[in-house]
Amino acid sequence: MAKILKILIIICCVLNVSTYADTKTLRIPLHSSAVSLDPASAQDISSLLVSRQINCQLIRNQEGVLFFEAAQSVKYLAPFKIQVQIDQSRHFSDGSLITPEDIVASFNYIKNSRSSLRNVFQWIKHIDIVDKKTIVLMLKKPIPQILTVLSAPNYSIFKKSFLEKAYKKQSIWSQPIGCGNYKIADYTKNYIHLLPINHGLPIVFYLNDSNQIKADDMYKYDIVSLQVVGNASKLKNFNTLELFDPSQIYIGLNSTKSPWKKNENRCSFLSNLNVMSIVKEYAGSAQLARHFLPSGILGYDPKKIFMSDIDKKYTNRPIPKMKNFCLAYLVGSVPEQFREKYLTMVRNMYPVIQMFPIAQAKSFGTIFRRRDCDAIIFSFKSNYFDGYEYLDQFISNDINASGFKNLVLISDIKKSQDIIDPEARSNEYQEIINKIAPLCLMRPLITVPNRKIYVRNTLKAPKIGEGSFNEYDLGVVQ
Amino acid sequence: MKTQTIRYVIERSFVVACSSILIIMIVAAISFNHNHFQAIRQSSLNEIHDMLSHLLIPELSISNTVEVKRLLKLASTDGKIFSIIDVHGNIFIPDYTKIKLLKMIFHPDFIENSCEELHDIYKHVNGDKYLVNCTSLYDDSLGGHNQNLGALISFSQQRWSYFSSLMAYFALVGFMILLLLFMWFRSILQKKLLKPLLVLENVISQSTNAENSGVFFEKMGIAPVEIITIKNAFENMMYKLQTEHKQRLEIEKKTVLLELAAHVAHDIRSPLAVMEMELANKKKDKTESNHTVLRAAIQQVRDIANNLLSRYRHVTPDQEPQEVIQDDGNHHCSLLFYNLLEGSVLNKIQEWCNDTIQLNLHASEMAKYFEIHAAPAKIRSILSNLFNNAYEACNGTGKIQVNLEINNHFLQLNILDHGVGIPFDSIPDVLAGKSLKHSGNGLGLSTAKKYVESLGGELSIFSKHGEGTNVMLSFPAVKECKTNIICGLEN
Numbered sequence: 001m002a003k004i005l006k007i008l009i010i011i012c013c014v015l016n017v018s019t020y021a022d023t024k025t026l027r028i029p030l031h032s033s034a035v036s037l038d039p040a041s042a043q044d045i046s047s048l049l050v051s052r053q054i055n056c057q058l059i060r061n062q063e064g065v066l067f068f069e070a071a072q073s074v075k076y077l078a079p080f081k082i083q084v085q086i087d088q089s090r091h092f093s094d095g096s097l098i099t100p101e102d103i104v105a106s107f108n109y110i111k112n113s114r115s116s117l118r119n120v121f122q123w124i125k126h127i128d129i130v131d132k133k134t135i136v137l138m139l140k141k142p143i144p145q146i147l148t149v150l151s152a153p154n155y156s157i158f159k160k161s162f163l164e165k166a167y168k169k170q171s172i173w174s175q176p177i178g179c180g181n182y183k184i185a186d187y188t189k190n191y192i193h194l195l196p197i198n199h200g201l202p203i204v205f206y207l208n209d210s211n212q213i214k215a216d217d218m219y220k221y222d223i224v225s226l227q228v229v230g231n232a233s234k235l236k237n238f239n240t241l242e243l244f245d246p247s248q249i250y251i252g253l254n255s256t257k258s259p260w261k262k263n264e265n266r267c268s269f270l271s272n273l274n275v276m277s278i279v280k281e282y283a284g285s286a287q288l289a290r291h292f293l294p295s296g297i298l299g300y301d302p303k304k305i306f307m308s309d310i311d312k313k314y315t316n317r318p319i320p321k322m323k324n325f326c327l328a329y330l331v332g333s334v335p336e337q338f339r340e341k342y343l344t345m346v347r348n349m350y351p352v353i354q355m356f357p358i359a360q361a362k363s364f365g366t367i368f369r370r371r372d373c374d375a376i377i378f379s380f381k382s383n384y385f386d387g388y389e390y391l392d393q394f395i396s397n398d399i400n401a402s403g404f405k406n407l408v409l410i411s412d413i414k415k416s417q418d419i420i421d422p423e424a425r426s427n428e429y430q431e432i433i434n435k436i437a438p439l440c441l442m443r444p445l446i447t448v449p450n451r452k453i454y455v456r457n458t459l460k461a462p463k464i465g466e467g468s469f470n471e472y473d474l475g476v477v478q
Numbered sequence: 479m480k481t482q483t484i485r486y487v488i489e490r491s492f493v494v495a496c497s498s499i500l501i502i503m504i505v506a507a508i509s510f511n512h513n514h515f516q517a518i519r520q521s522s523l524n525e526i527h528d529m530l531s532h533l534l535i536p537e538l539s540i541s542n543t544v545e546v547k548r549l550l551k552l553a554s555t556d557g558k559i560f561s562i563i564d565v566h567g568n569i570f571i572p573d574y575t576k577i578k579l580l581k582m583i584f585h586p587d588f589i590e591n592s593c594e595e596l597h598d599i600y601k602h603v604n605g606d607k608y609l610v611n612c613t614s615l616y617d618d619s620l621g622g623h624n625q626n627l628g629a630l631i632s633f634s635q636q637r638w639s640y641f642s643s644l645m646a647y648f649a650l651v652g653f654m655i656l657l658l659l660f661m662w663f664r665s666i667l668q669k670k671l672l673k674p675l676l677v678l679e680n681v682i683s684q685s686t687n688a689e690n691s692g693v694f695f696e697k698m699g700i701a702p703v704e705i706i707t708i709k710n711a712f713e714n715m716m717y718k719l720q721t722e723h724k725q726r727l728e729i730e731k732k733t734v735l736l737e738l739a740a741h742v743a744h745d746i747r748s749p750l751a752v753m754e755m756e757l758a759n760k761k762k763d764k765t766e767s768n769h770t771v772l773r774a775a776i777q778q779v780r781d782i783a784n785n786l787l788s789r790y791r792h793v794t795p796d797q798e799p800q801e802v803i804q805d806d807g808n809h810h811c812s813l814l815f816y817n818l819l820e821g822s823v824l825n826k827i828q829e830w831c832n833d834t835i836q837l838n839l840h841a842s843e844m845a846k847y848f849e850i851h852a853a854p855a856k857i858r859s860i861l862s863n864l865f866n867n868a869y870e871a872c873n874g875t876g877k878i879q880v881n882l883e884i885n886n887h888f889l890q891l892n893i894l895d896h897g898v899g900i901p902f903d904s905i906p907d908v909l910a911g912k913s914l915k916h917s918g919n920g921l922g923l924s925t926a927k928k929y930v931e932s933l934g935g936e937l938s939i940f941s942k943h944g945e946g947t948n949v950m951l952s953f954p955a956v957k958e959c960k961t962n963i964i965c966g967l968e969n
Contacts, residue, residue, distance in 0.1 A: 061544075065548055065551060065552075148544070239575075241574050241575060241577070242569075242574065242577055243574045244543075244568055244569060244570055244571075244574070246568070287566065287567075293541070295541060295564065295566045295568055296541055296543045296564070296568050296570075297541055297543065298540060298541055298542050298543070298544070299540075299541065300540075300541035302539075302541075302565065302566075302625070302627075303625070384544055385541075385542075385543035385544050386544075422537070422540060422542045422545065423536065423540050423542075426540035426541070426542070427540075449566070449567070449568050450568075450569075463573070464574075464575065465571075465573050465574025465575040465576070465577070466551075466572060466573055466574070
């Protein structure tokens with residue numbers, strides 16, 4: 001009898017735990033090496049997903065449709081004068097109201113701290129505080145796309161007092177005071193625990209060293225955006241969504257190092273890479289990259305193949321001789337199971353090769369050059385499907401792997417943001433890409449058009465497929 | 479057989495017809511609505527496809543995904559989902575949870591030429607029906623070189639059409655028109671068919687007042703030819719029936735009179751014979767006894783005449799012919815039966831004095847003092863007839879024995895002769911009034927039987943052919959007479 005009672009108690013406990021796990025907390029694995037809640041750094045999709053939950057912005061974008069978040073209204077007083085009223089019902093996680101001073105401080109922090117995606121600050125002359133809930137953005141000239149750019153997930157609002165501390169102490173970014181639907185309850189090495197402020201289920205983001213998880217471990221999680229390897233039958237309790245969320249993997253050369261200082265050496269190396277072996281390895285989930293930008297990104301030209309003229313000229317030309325070859329890779333960009341293939345691709349050209357992983361996405365360019373490596377495998381992904389986010393690497397030193405710096409090119413890239421008409425801007429991007437191709441600084445290898453999201457089929461996740469996953473508000477999941 | 483009134487049939491038919499029409503109208507309206515919406519949906523879908531294609535092509539040609547997705551999202555309303563599969567196989571869809579469905583509807587291996595085949599067609603996926611449309615997107619701008627950019631695909635689950643006001647109007651107006659038509663038809667049926675039929679039915683059911691049918695028929699108004707024909711046939715039939723009825727009454731009256739005359743003729747034969755005989759003996763013997771016999775015979779003839787007169791007075795032409803026995807024309811009273819019997823026997827002895835026949839009367843002492851309640855004239859007539867029958871059976875010779883006794887409160891009279899007798903088979907006929915002496919009806923036995931039975935008594939015949947007959951009459955004895963007074967006899 002005692003045994004039976006024990007068994008019953010254990011069964012009840014297990015059921016209770018599993019029920020609790022299924023319905024009370026969302027369990028989401030993330031790639032730990034890249035999670036950063038500091039908007040000034042280059043945030044990957046894991047960081048953006050966590051930020052999305054704890055931060056708010058004036059405006060957000062969902063499938064091209066803008067909606068207000070911290071803003072109550074936006075009014076064009078003049079083509080270059082935009083009045084924004086702050087939503088007085090929205091609070092920071094410490095309970096205080098959002099003030100104009102907080103918004104101005106947030107914009108200033110991003111402007112002062114972030115090296116990439118700074119085009120907004122070229123357009124904004126200054127921000128005026130009108131009253132306790134109103135600000136006016138004074139533009140240098142009329143920029144119709146400014147609200148769209150502001151809706152990208154890079155302009156989070158934080159409390160002014162918090163930011164003042166953040167200037168001095170970077171570590172406090174583990175407990176940011178944001179104005180989103182969640183607040184951080186616990187930030188450890190292994191997980192980030194978020195608690196809802198108004199509505200939604202508590203969330204635990206489990207931080208993995210790897211950017212993939214085994215199918216056998218899927219039972220531990222509810223929503224998975226990492227690559228899943230192993231037995232597909234373990235996914236029967238999950239709905240699989242394929243979101244169009246293109247990323248492109250590149251190989252870049254360190255133009256500050258010999259023999260890659262010479263253009264023709266770079267061109268002959270890049271033209272003789274056997275990329276198809278990697279495409280095969282991805283087994284249909286990736287395509288051979290044809291253009292500098294992945295298809296679906298503004299500036300992509302389906303009629304042109306990137307470096308086609310260079311390839312014609314340099315294919316089968318001898319590559320520079322080297323004793324050792326250092327191949328770096330950005331950990332978050334190259335899934336574990338494919339790293340060997342990338343290595344093999346280069347090893348076929350340089351048998352003596354070593355690999356060097358770089359985890360810090362924020363400054364991978366600088367680290368790569370400092371390490372004096374020859375080539376680097378990295379990927380880029382756009383948040384609002386614009387080529388500028390790919391070209392920005394030539395402006396921002398931290399992510400400029402090649403070390404190539406051309407003021408004319410930088411100027412052209414910056415000026416492209418002033419072009420209002422998308423078609424004209426796309427044409428300008430193509431012009432810039434045409435100028436980049438002969439430099440043989442980098443070449444796109446493969447395009448991964450879709451991102452797979454696995455959602456436990458007992459969950460209701462409305463509108464999860466309507467936009468990028470990193471822009472998804474997990475507070476609506478039931 | 480189950481019967482229903484024609485009004486019920488018409489009313490029920492009306493209700494059934496109205497319900498059927500209503501259902502048919504609703505079904506027709508729903509069908510009309512469905513087809514109407516289908517046509518509108520397809521038309522609007524084609525328009526949206528055209529318009530959206532024109533908007534999407536420039537954006538797709540420059541890979542402006544944000545705008546492409548925005549346009550797809552704006553177009554994807556009301557259950558319709560618009561998506562794009564570009565030439566690279568990239569899928570743009572507002573709701574990526576529907577991507578599996580899209581792949582099931584539209585095979586992911588995009589074939590350039592297969593798009594145009596998917597125009598306004600229905601595809602079944604997981605038991606649901608989807609309207610699928612596909613438009614190839616070609617960049618025909620100056621720099622586009624008619625390049626294929628992909629395909630715009632829309633799919634929407636086929637749901638039952640929305641209820642539209644048009645459908646409601648259609649159903650309502652149609653129903654009202656048909657209802658009015660039916661009301662009009664019903665009114666015609668009521669006026670032209672039902673009303674004349676009801677009048678006709680009323681007249682027929684009250685056929686005793688058929689002579690007033692003309693008044694009722696005027697209420698018919700305008701009636702169909704068939705009903706008029708029925709009415710005329712009925713009137714004709716009623717006229718014939720009435721004529722025949724009158725004729726039958728006349729015939730029956732004559733029959734009654736004829737029967738009466740026969741009775742009279744039959745009954746007066748005996749007193750007339752007495753009187754004839756007395757007149758023949760008048761010169762020889764003028765004794766008191768002979769006078770008495772003659773007076774009795776005259777009295778008998780007078781009784782017959784009175785009886786006849788009484789009947790004549792009671793039978794009016796309008797009355798149904800009645801049984802003669804039931805209305806005997808004389809007053810019933812309590813009478814001492816023996817005295818009446820004795821008188822009749824004496825009369826017969828006097829009548830048959832020239833013959834060799836013996837008429838013996840034997841009565842028990844008890845029987846002599848019992849009375850019966852009857853008409854004396856009728857009893858005398860019956861006894862006379864029965865004695866005559868016995869006399870005729872004996873052919874004027876032999877012996878007739880008359881016995882009277884009291885038996886269990888019944889006076890029992892037996893008239894026994896040793897004459898030719900009556901064949902056994904003929905006894906029922908004789909009692910029914912058939913004569914054995916001549917062809918036609920005899921009146922004596924049957925009349926006697928009916929009368930005796932009307933008094934509560936019985937008349938029965940026991941006879942053997944060639945040996946004789948015993949006619950037995952029994953009368954209920956009313957009371958015992960102590961005074962020996964004969965009632966009902968004037969003499």
